[in-house]
Amino acid sequence: MVEAKEILYKDSRELYSDLVSFAGNRYQPIHRWYSLVEGFSSEFVRRLIGEQSIMPKVCFDPFMGVGTTALTCQDLGVKCFGIENSPFFYDVTRTKLRSDYDPDEFAVLIDEFEIYLNSCSHSHPLPEMETKTLFQTNERERWIFNEPVREGISDILEKMHMLPIEANKYFSLFKLAIGSHLVAVSNVFRNGKCLSFKKKWEDNNTQRSDVHSLFINYCRNVLLVDIRSKANNIPKVHNYVNVMRGDSRTLINSLPENSIDIVISSPPYLNSRDYTDIYRLELWMLGYVSKFNEEKKLRSSALTSHVQIAVADSISPNIQELNEFLTHLETIGTLWNKNIPNMIKGYFSDMESIFENLHPKLKEGAMVYINVSNSAYGNKICEVDTILAKIAETKGYEAQEIRTARYINSSKQQEIASKLRESVIVLKKNSW
Ligand SMILES: C[S@@+](CC[C@H](N)C(=O)[O-])C[C@H]1O[C@@H](n2cnc3c(N)ncnc32)[C@H](O)[C@@H]1O
Incomplete structure (x- = not known):
């Protein structure tokens, strides 16, 4: 077991502030086909790949969205596995990855x-x-x-x-x-x-x-x-066949062992945003869902990050910053929704299992880059990036850096005046 070092916090706003939103994709061929506010830009993926000393052969994005990572990798000739639980986003990604249109x-x-x-x-x-x-x-x-x-x-x-x-x-x-x-x-x-x-x-x-x-x-x-x-660009790799639809909490297990060099991903933030709700027009109108129980099933296959369905109390990872935050919520009395503490516990235990299941799929020394933002509940900031980095350390990763990408406004519901740090967590696979 490798001894945990202090995590290095680095101000990387100059490098990333314009890249961790979807804005940079708005004028990029194919990336622009469907704007996903929650997405990042293809330049973000390029920069991370560009900083590797050896060109990665296989990438992975467990929260694929509309496929920014998979499509950028395809353009760079890098194989990329991806998992996405929304059938609409999955279809958008596959449509963008196809290269046989005449x-x-x-x-x-x-x-x-x-x-x-x-x-x-x-x-x-x-x-x-x-x-x-x-x-x-x-x-x-x-x-x-x-x-x-x-x-x-x-x-x-x-x-x-x-x-x-x-x-x-x-x-x-x-x-x-x-x-x-x-x-x-x-x-x-x-x-x-x-x-x-x-x-x-x-x-x-x-x-x-x-x-x-x-x-x-x-x-x-x-x-x-x-x-x-793009008609004359025949991609060297076809990531169309490497992306899957479903719940990455379990589907990661189907990936080949010891196969991934780099992970570039952005999970849902801990900000109570329910993708099934926000994208319900696409889901219902385009025939992905026509009954409430289908919608419910889809919602439950998403990472725990919202309060739309009550989440059972679960044992959360034992990380000091998380324990202190949960204790704070207990002391302040009423929150805008009573499911918030269980959602927070569920979020971190879901991410803990992602880190755990991902570990054997990574090659020795593989790098993992997670774009996430902090959140606020009960007038206090929850340091999501620090907590995730520390959870990862318990699951066989070295948390090398937390790079500040930018500061974003919190929503009214998050009950805090100060801005929230959005960052890139940089992890490296340790050998156990
Ligand atoms: C922040 S977005 C990722 C956006 C992506 N980086 C892009 O640029 O398109 C997070 C994605 O995770 C997906 N998601 C949520 N829970 C999931 C799960 N359990 N398994 C796989 N994907 C999930 C959401 O549907 C959403 O598309």
């Missing part, structure tokens, strides 16, 4: 799509789904999609399902295109924690044809442009 074939399909949409004036029945909050009906006072918007989306989904079998690979491109616009054409916005109604949502005047135009323009001006620009 731009001319796709262009013809877009033209046909446009002709079809221009001819649409028929009405579609309400989709069969258990949630009743999405659509405008006489019984509802508020709804997420106005009637013309629902018709416009339904036209697109209908045409997608008419694609001939030989055009199968383009189905997911069209799905991504409509998925990218669902929030924009709806009456809600993502407020960080959930979906909230837009100010003056009643004035939303989006027409059926507006939905069609947004979709067609996006297919032509974004997807097709990027496909054309």
Whole structure:
């Protein structure tokens, strides 16, 4: 067992402050196909790979999101395993990783799509789904999609399902295109924690044809442009076949032993953000979920990081900073949600099992980079990065550094005035 050294805290804001958000991907071909606010930039992955003395052969991202790590690795010729539990994000990633699109074939399909949409004036029945909050009906006072918007989306989904079998690979491109616009054409916005109604949502005047135009323009001006620009780049590795859908707490076990050189990942932050809720328009409208129990199942397969479902009390890792934080929460009385202490315990025990299960999959001396932010509850900052680094030390890693990437505002709910450190935890696999 290697003796734990003091963790080195390093101010790396100059290096990372612009890279740990998705902003840097907004103008990057293919990366830009779906903006994930919670994602990081491809340049972040490039820099971390660039600082290795030997080019890594195999990378891994256990919280893949929309595939920034896997796609950057593919561009660099590095094999990358990835796991993602949201079926929508998983599909977005696979759509971005495919490299066998033919731009001319796709262009013809877009033209046909446009002709079809221009001819649409028929009405579609309400989709069969258990949630009743999405659509405008006489019984509802508020709804997420106005009637013309629902018709416009339904036209697109209908045409997608008419694609001939030989055009199968383009189905997911069209799905991504409509998925990218669902929030924009709806009456809600993502407020960080959930979906909230837009100010003056009643004035939303989006027409059926507006939905069609947004979709067609996006297919032509974004997807097709990027496909054309990459048409002659045949990747050396195909990470399309290396990514998996499911819960990384258990799926890590299916990876080959002693195979990974580097991990570049960002788990959900301990900030009570429920991805199943925030991305529910994509999940319900694109057919991933149509019943509440399916939604619940998906939610429970996510890392414990929100209070949307009550979490059972669990034994949390025995780390001094964590114990002190939990004791603090006990002393301050009421929190904005009674599930917070169990969520915090669950988060750190989930991450403990990730570190433990990951260890045998890593090659000797492998490097692990985790982008995470601290949180605040009960008027006190929870030093998530320090606690994670110390947990990792108990599971066979040397915590080399915690690099400050930037300081971010805490949400109102987090009840703290000061900013929260977002950082990159740098770990190295120890031999036991
Ligand atoms: C911060 S985001 C990662 C974003 C990614 N770095 C990118 O740039 O696209 C965290 C991701 O972890 C996923 N996730 C949550 N729980 C998971 C689990 N148990 N297994 C796998 N993925 C999970 C979420 O759905 C989310 O996409």
